[in-house]
Amino acid sequence: MEMINLTIDGQKVQVPEGTTVLEAARKAGIDIPTLCYLKDINKIGACRVCLVEIEKTRGLQPSCTYPVSEGMHVKTNTPLIREARKAVVELILSNHPMECLTCNRNRNCELQALSKQLGITDIRFQGENTTFPMDFSSAAVERIPDKCILCRRCVAVCGKAQGIGILGATERGFKSIVAPAFHRPLAEVNCVLCGQCINVCPVGALREKSHVQKVWDAIANPDKVVFVQTAPAVRAALGEEFGLPIGTIVTKKMVAAIRRLGIDKVFDTDFTADLTIMEEGSELVQRIKNGGKLPLITSCSPGWVKYCEHHAPEFLENMSTAKSPQQMFGALVKTYGAEKYGIDPARIFSVSVMPCTAKKFEAERPEMKASGFTDVDAVLTTRELASMIKEAGIDFAALPDEEYDDPMGMSTGAGLIFGVTGGVMEAALRTVYELVTGEHLEKIDFVAVRGLKGVKEATIELPPVGTVRVAVAHGLGNAKKLLDKVKAGEQYHFIEIMACPGGCINGGGQPIVSSAERMRLQEDYRAMRAKAIYQEDKGMIMRKSHENPAIIKIYEEFLLKPLGEKSHHLLHTHYQPRVKYRALANQEECKE
């Protein structure tokens, strides 16, 4: 690649061709302030904050989109630039509800940080503010459009990374706003509630529907016994909320913290992840042996499930009927768990802590009442759990290590890696190989399905069955690419799809990594979280789901066998095609 020489603020810099001025400046140790820019996601030059002076060009130029060229002279800090940046941010603030103190992004807001960075103490321009109705319609994602600064990161992540495009700019002039088409509520459009938009929003215009109060109420209710399950990816990111470096595993402190909130029992979703492998793996073997519908596609990501229902209903028959680990846990905690602890299931309040927003929708699906009760009563995101720990004044870093409660707290490395793209596939292969071949699997790291490549493929020899082709996609944009391949005739036996880019470690409920931090990090934060999970897996004694003694036991004393009668009732579900717009649904209802 050709190298380009340029001068930034008097410093000579050499960077590869195609580098932007913003990136080149960073190399020279200059952090040009940005707002709409988000590395790898949004590069549109819209917010006019990263403006610089480039010799021989008119006016000021956005450094985030401007490519470097040989001999270029750039200035990043002149009176003209400082005034323009300030004035632009003042204008944005002049149409922003100044509710910082009560905003859920208080002290975690990029606009707030930018205002401080630029030394804004006064807003010269005042006037009318735009007002739009808030949208609390969906089960998981809430929109507060008045806080929207039209940076369009959500538009980019929803449209490009996820390939859905629910959000887009609408209206004109001062009234321009980012919204679903025709201002339809999120519940009435084909939003899959993955929450990626929340993770990229620099301000408080998007957030999850909070279940925090529901959980506090249940804890305070003497008639309720509160059982918590924590998903694999939560432990790999929760620490970030308490200042720990990205990629720190905090499982045991997390368990301790949850107990200190007043929770009765803390269990691990990894346990039902192991159970999912038993059920889903058996389903795969059965479908291959009996000529069932292939490829079998995983069903643990509720964002993916909803996507499939809206956008690819032709694949619903391919979807594994096995419930997600969250819902298996929910169904078991009020049956098996109630029996074990001798508690009336009506008294159990089941809470899940998830890296995910779509799990809130999944828990509310009407079919998720296998126990005879609502299987999962409340779903907290990683961020919500952190906020509760903070509210309770718990010194997270100083907590002792504590263990999960038995028996539903016992799990394997296979269950743990469910939190990363490729993890479900790897876990399934570890078990299916041994179940099918009856041989001991020596090399259990399936590295071909690891990593952040959009679509990953591998072939595995399963002697009695033959060659098995598998594929993994993460991010719904990649999922679509993979499904298109299948439609075009590509043959696979087993496919893993996770809705979020990187898998659950980058779920819509995880701690937010700001634009500045994403730029500062040498490595992709998703890879850092993933690495921590794989490290943890490596150190575990049990790394195959079928070796989990608690799993063996639950089959012995409760479920009897995978895909059996009880499993069918408690652990399997069904799906339904969904239209893209509610208006269409209404029309169909009218026809009926």
Add this chain to the structure above:
Amino acid sequence: MRTIEELKAIKAQYEQKAADQEKKGAPSILVHMGTCGIANGANDVYNSILEELKSNNINNVVVTQTGCPGLCHDEPLVTVSIPGETPYIYGRITADNARQIVKQHLVGKQPIGEWLVNKDDKANILKFEELNYIKYQKRIVLKNCGRIDPEKIDEYIAQDGYFALAKVLTEMTPLDVINTIKKSGLRGRGGGGFPTGMKWEFAYNSKGNQKYVVCNADEGDPGAFMDRSVLEGDPFSVIEAMTIAGYAIGANQGYIYVRAEYPIAVERLKTTIKLARERELLGKNIFNSGFDFELDIRLGAGAFVCGEETALLTSVEGKRGEPRPRPPFPAVEGLWGKPTIINNVETYANIAQIILKGSEWFSAMGTEKSKGTKVFALAGKIKNTGLIEIPMGTTVRTIIYDIGGGIPGGKAFKAAQTGGPSGGCIPAEHFDLPIDYDNLTAIGSMMGSGGFIVMDEETCMVDIARFFLEFTQEESCGKCPPCRIGTKRMLETLTRITEGKGKPEDLANLETLSVTIRNASLCGLGQTSPNPVLSTMRFFMNEYEAHIFEKDCPAGVCKAFQVYAILVDKCIGCGLCARNCPVKAISGKAKEPYVIDTDKCIKCGACVEKCKFGAAVVKKESGR
């Protein structure tokens, strides 16, 4: 079409037909049917002429639908040509008038002097070129407008149409074409004035097997209709030029982006593209040269910002029309990321003639850095409104007095606005300014696409600035904050000033905002949006100050400064004003003077309009 001989044969055949018509002494009639003519009833005029000819059993008259000749103030227009005589141009014709013309002029051989537009004080008939309105003009772009049937390809060929394309494809290399355009000094007529040849050269030099030629026909400035008239009056000139451009840069696909609000232009484009395809002037192997070119229409939905080239491209791609940062420039990465040139309608309409007559012919016209002519849509407080094409360097004075016929009602000229919402005003002190790109930029205005709005002493310049800001604010795409929020804050300030609530610090704030918006906005729409404010502040600061400090609108426009009153000595107490007041602000007893409750009064002016005795009047709160 395979050879230039075929073209020549068509031309000769057409000329022969005209000569035959002439020899027979048969009259011909042109009905001018641009949008302006049709809006004024030209369709009825056309139909009644046909009917009347039929009922009078006249079969030898050729009646032609043609485009607008530019005299919009006299629409609908009908030109009657009788061999051996100067053509008669009738103006403001109704369907009944038209029947009368057939009866009296064609049958009775008696022209109807009263309705003629082309007569002098002594009732002599003037040639079209001798009209005051026309004689200062130089018609290159508009040469066929109002003269030929825009939907007849043979008529276009008879006016040397497609000879330029034939020459380009059979005798010139792409670089020859680019060099000719470069040497001519032609600059983009859409607003920015970027040298056209250079733009083509960039696209030529860009690597890529797929390139595009785009025509910007998304004319959006308030009161501007140059491009519409060309597309309605001479669409083939644009189609031919785009084909030439395609050859020059190596593109075989073109798109005309035209606003859906121009239905007649769209229809004529559809028809003429089809005709060009039938004659193989579009399609494969044009003039046997091996060069292929296809052309399609894309309709704009009426967003002003889509006139900005990158927003236009985004819209053609099927997305919301929003600009994108440059670089990359369209010549490098344009439509679907491929090298693309975008030129405006008027720019294209110059191309064929530059090719045929040479770059020296073109560069001989105009000023040092602005060559050729410019079409303006003359509007506002001026007698002769319409479309004019003047050589670059013509003065404001010539436009307003010689061509435009001056200000109606003997009022004084205050300023002319060029460049629409992106431009600025030319005050009386610059009356003798030769109009070209650089002179207009130097006084804080811009050429723009060709809007020319004349304002008289009764125009409030603060209100005008507010009007343009309101326009840009509504048309902002909302992508960047300086434009989306900055223009809103400016508009709020201007509104406050015109409502009498201006504060001394508003002037400084307007300036700060203007500078920020100009420097920091993403696209040309935003960057130029403060121009009307900066320009009026530059030349008419006294009006701003009067509004803010003296609470007065010197032009008497801003309602906030008006007080309505009934003059006691004139009022006879008839009560007509009170009955017509929509808010019941007027009361009184019969035969006694009435009074207006100024708290209730909404200053609608109904009382002033209704009072037969001049008793209801507008009184200034603070007089001049």
